[in-house]
Amino acid sequence: MQFGKALLFSLLLGVAASAGAQQQLSIATGGTGGTYYPYGGGLAELIGEHVDGYTASAEVTGASVENMALIHRQEVELAIALADTVRQAYEGSGDFEGRQVADVRALASIYPNAVQIVTLADSGIETLSDLRGKRVSTGAPGSGTEINARTVLESNGITYDDIEVERLNFNETADALRDGDIDAGFWSVGPPTSSIINLATTRDIRIISLSEEEIENALAAEPVFAPFTLAGGTYEGVDEDVRTVGVPNVLTVNAAMPEELAYQITRTLFEEVEALIEIHPAANSTTVEFSLDATPIPLHPGALRYYEETGAEVPERLRQ
Structure with missing residues (x-):
């Protein structure tokens, strides 16, 4: 009897x-x-x-392209990726031809990236065409930055054969610019970003503006691009507005995520957004309206439930 009680207690x-x-x-x-x-x-x-029963951690990765593979293999539960990468993965097009990620779903589009082409102020590089023959970092392998860089370059008649390509991450690109190992670098990231901020404190920098024609060429090549103005003063020494293109960032999950969990994460994202804004100003764009306008693939049913509860009009393209 005592053993039975002990077992029950255990x-x-x-x-x-x-x-x-x-x-x-x-x-x-x-x-x-x-x-x-x-x-x-x-x-x-x-x-x-705010989500009962769960904790979470941010993992360092190679960014957008790698993140789609991680979602497909269900090695992570959530991933942030550029909208053009997400669309290509979902459709099996572009860099994902032959390796479609049909099970990726969106919770939200959270903020836009700006394609930022950075050089040192005394480099002599003032336009996109000036990159020809130069040493240029187009972003880390497997990153959305590299996809964006190739699109901007190739839509304007510049191929990898026309430049000396380095494929560096953001911190490596900033260090290489600072040390004179490259002439220019691409960032596709929500401004302001720490690696450019830090570079601008030690070197005078220039951020290349695209012409109206160059922007139109990029938009014609990639439907998720939109014109973007990087406000003067965003970075030290860059006092004038910079015209470029932007692309939304999408918070994604695998379609297999439980509906209730997807709902709770989406609800928390929007209802606690002020806490995110304190961490990074990019979260000022994390709104229901931006998300429904910018998301390129269908929503997870749990996310869809949240949007419908807010009374927002959900476009048919976002329904499975």
Whole structure:
């Protein structure tokens, strides 16, 4: 009888421990020198505070392209990626031809990236065409930055054969510019970003403006692009507005995520957004309106439930 009581007590303790256990979620982001990582870290904190039964952590990755593979293999639960990369993955087009990620779904589009082409002020590079023959970092392998860079370049008649290509992450690109190892670098990231901020404190920089024709060429090549104005004063020494293109960033999950979990994360994202804004100003764009306008693939049913509860009009293209 005493053994039976002891066994029952042990079982009850096990149930209690199990009930109190927190399930860990991983959020695939990018490098530490961009916006994905601090934004993902902020979202992880919000999930731990507001989604019962779950904690989360931001993971450093090679960014958009790699993140789609991680979502497909269900090695992470959430991932941030550029909208053009997400669209290509979902459709099996572009860089994802022959390796479609049909099971990716969106929770939200969270903020726009700006394609920022950075050089030193005394480099002599003032226009996109000036990159010909120069040493240029087009972004880390497997990143959305590289996809964006190729699109902007190729839509304006510049191929990889016309430049000396380096494929560096944000921090490596900033260091290489500072040390004179490259002449220019591409960032596709929500401004302001720490790696450019830090570079601008030690070197005088220039950010290349695209002409109206160059912007139109890029928009014709990539439907998710939109004109973007980087406000003067965003970075030290860059006092005039810079005209470029922007692309939304999408918070994605696998279609297999439980509907209730997807709903709770989406609700937390929008209802606790002020906490994200304190971490990074890019979160000022994290609104229901921006999300429904900018998301390129169908929503997860849990996210769709949240949007419908807000009374927002959900476009048919976002319904499965």
